Amino acid sequence: MSEIRIQQEDFDSGAEMAALEDDGGDAGAIASFVGLVRGDGGLSSMTLDHYPGMCESEIAAHAGEARKRWSILALRIVHRIGRLVPGDRIVFVGVASKHRQAAFEAAEFLMDYLKTRAPFWKLERRGESETWVRARAEDDASVKRWIR
Amino acid sequence: MKILYFAWVKQKIGKAEETVDMPASVTNVATLIDFLRKRGTGYEEAFKNPALIRVAVNQQHTDFNAIVHPGDEVAFFPPVTGG
Numbered sequence: 068m069s070e071i072r073i074q075q076e077d078f079d080s081g082a083e084m085a086a087l088e089d090d091g092g093d094a095g096a097i098a099s100f101v102g103l104v105r106g107d108g109g110l111s112s113m114t115l116d117h118y119p120g121m122c123e124s125e126i127a128a129h130a131g132e133a134r135k136r137w138s139i140l141a142l143r144i145v146h147r148i149g150r151l152v153p154g155d156r157i158v159f160v161g162v163a164s165k166h167r168q169a170a171f172e173a174a175e176f177l178m179d180y181l182k183t184r185a186p187f188w189k190l191e192r193r194g195e196s197e198t199w200v201r202a203r204a205e206d207d208a209s210v211k212r213w214i215r
Numbered sequence: 216m217k218i219l220y221f222a223w224v225k226q227k228i229g230k231a232e233e234t235v236d237m238p239a240s241v242t243n244v245a246t247l248i249d250f251l252r253k254r255g256t257g258y259e260e261a262f263k264n265p266a267l268i269r270v271a272v273n274q275q276h277t278d279f280n281a282i283v284h285p286g287d288e289v290a291f292f293p294p295v296t297g298g
């Protein structure tokens with residue numbers, strides 16, 4: 068099964084992992100990624116804007132694509148929106164599979180697509196100044212390796 | 216036609232969404248941008264450098280050549296930065 072959630076509230080990484088173990092049935096491997104807000108350069112907060120509806124459909128489309136490419140028993144994606152501060156969790160991606168390679172690769176694939184295709188935007192606040200985060204060329208390069 | 220704006224595009228234009236009557240001159244995303252740019256300084260500022268803008272039509276990523284229709288939902292935004 069796939070669970071995809073976009074939410075303002077925090078999530079419990081341990082609870083998400085436990086749910087993956089339950090949903091995964093006879094999975095032999097679970098790989099997960101948790102993204103956190105870094106306090107680089109005096110960052111005081113980060114606010115995530117998003118496109119409701121399209122976020123869910125883009126993520127669901129890539130979850131579907133991941134299921135075609137790898138043998139996935141369960142996957143969970145949680146992405147937060149709204150105002151976050153350094154140390155806060157932003158995103159959880161977890162994949163349960165029979166073997167570790169599929170779990171690792173699918174989790175990386177999903178993260179690369181989240182970063183370059185899912186319509187979220189980060190606004191960083193440092194003191195009194197606010198700046199929109201620019202897309203990174205490295206992320207675009209990273210996603211290219213999955214193109215078939 | 217429903218038009219949505221996100222991130223700094225929304226800030227420059229000063230609104231998150233609006234409904235516009237599509238003029239006959241608008242056939243695709245490029246001509247829609249030409250039309251919107253004339254609506255005020257905020258729009259002109261937002262669309263000054265179209266290379267910085269990405270577009271979705273009916274919640275699908277696309278490009279400026281995409282054909283648009285009166286009932287479409289068109290969204291303009293900078294390159295995404297989630298994850």
